[in-house]
Amino acid sequence: MTAKHPFHTAEHSAFRDQARRFVAQELTPHVEQWEAAGELPRALHKKTADAGLLQIGFPEAYGGVEVPDLFYMVILTEELARAGSGGLIASLMSHGIGTPPIVAVGTHEQKQRFVAPVLAGDKIAALAITEPSGGSDVANLKTRAERDGDHYIVNGSKTFITSGMRADFITTAVRTGGPGMGGVSLLVIESDTPGLSRSPLQKMGWRCSDTATLYFDDCRVPVANRIGAENAGFMAIMLNFNQERLALAAQASGFAQVCYEACLAYARERETFGKPLIRSQVIRHKLTDMKMRIDAVRAQLDWLTWQVSNKQMPIAEVCLLKNFATESLEWIANESMQIFGGAGYLQGSVVERIYRETKVLTIGGGSREIMKDLAARQLGY
Numbered sequence: 001m002t003a004k005h006p007f008h009t010a011e012h013s014a015f016r017d018q019a020r021r022f023v024a025q026e027l028t029p030h031v032e033q034w035e036a037a038g039e040l041p042r043a044l045h046k047k048t049a050d051a052g053l054l055q056i057g058f059p060e061a062y063g064g065v066e067v068p069d070l071f072y073m074v075i076l077t078e079e080l081a082r083a084g085s086g087g088l089i090a091s092l093m094s095h096g097i098g099t100p101p102i103v104a105v106g107t108h109e110q111k112q113r114f115v116a117p118v119l120a121g122d123k124i125a126a127l128a129i130t131e132p133s134g135g136s137d138v139a140n141l142k143t144r145a146e147r148d149g150d151h152y153i154v155n156g157s158k159t160f161i162t163s164g165m166r167a168d169f170i171t172t173a174v175r176t177g178g179p180g181m182g183g184v185s186l187l188v189i190e191s192d193t194p195g196l197s198r199s200p201l202q203k204m205g206w207r208c209s210d211t212a213t214l215y216f217d218d219c220r221v222p223v224a225n226r227i228g229a230e231n232a233g234f235m236a237i238m239l240n241f242n243q244e245r246l247a248l249a250a251q252a253s254g255f256a257q258v259c260y261e262a263c264l265a266y267a268r269e270r271e272t273f274g275k276p277l278i279r280s281q282v283i284r285h286k287l288t289d290m291k292m293r294i295d296a297v298r299a300q301l302d303w304l305t306w307q308v309s310n311k312q313m314p315i316a317e318v319c320l321l322k323n324f325a326t327e328s329l330e331w332i333a334n335e336s337m338q339i340f341g342g343a344g345y346l347q348g349s350v351v352e353r354i355y356r357e358t359k360v361l362t363i364g365g366g367s368r369e370i371m372k373d374l375a376a377r378q379l380g381y
Helices: 010-037 042-050 071-083 086-092 100-105 108-114 233-238 241-269 281-309 315-340 350-361 368-378
Strands: 125-128 144-148 151-162 169-175 184-190 196-200 211-222
Touching (some): 010 071, 071 086, 071 241, 086 241, 100 108, 100 233, 169 233, 184 211, 184 233, 241 281, 241 315, 281 315, 315 368
Parallel strands (some): 125 169
Antiparallel strands (some): 144 151, 151 211, 169 184, 196 211
């Protein structure tokens, strides 16, 4: 008998069933094709919007589906993970980091222009913060935007930008003032802006997620595309970090579950020395250790999701959860490869793909080291 989840309602369960059906029918069968292509088809965004999944957690006034808590986001992330591709989640859901600053501090007109078409699946959004000179050090970014009448002239570059090759709207952090966090603004730079060029990046994992370096050469961006007040962009960027890090922990949890289920099925079917692999004590111990870590991550994920949903700010705990969840996935993916042996080393195996993609989760959204240092400062160390 399955225990009742302390935070989930019948509506949460129905939503999980809805998401799981979509993943099984529309995503899992095509992952290998998209991996080979190096990007997702644009039509997939529309199909996901038509299924009511792309809009979860966004305001109804702009085509979103408002939900009472962040458990819907966690459930959606865990179900998307069942397709076994982190690149799929990163690129399909890149609006989850690209549009929240607009929703938080943008005007009604800006939300109609830059949020509504994205939630409808007609446009693709990205977030451009990381630069070749640094990632987590947002306060010291160097891309410059100089005011020229009704426009800003933008020069600089961004890198490691998810959906960077396909994005129509790029929420971009630029320096409009002096040094430090007080000189940062946010501009939405549209894909057809003269002077914007993009170069694709080849990666170890996340292969179906198009990732790019962006170059801004005297790009003229209307002042009307500035999100929030000038030199007030830093706080708008920070507003979404708790939710982003919870989503990354949910990804790690979901992928760990996929590895565990794949290993359990393989160990029951695979025979060695005349008996099923699961009859080996060492294999059973690996599986129990996997479950132990998955359950621990999930328990903390649930607790912190409840806290953030209730307007609490457990910044240190969210940072530590991101580290714990991603490190647990690294261990589980490694053990999964060991259980599968040579079969796991072949491309096309879900455990092989997840194994390649574990490392990026310890880097994105704040590196493991940055998370530890931020948590220590929040805890008063």
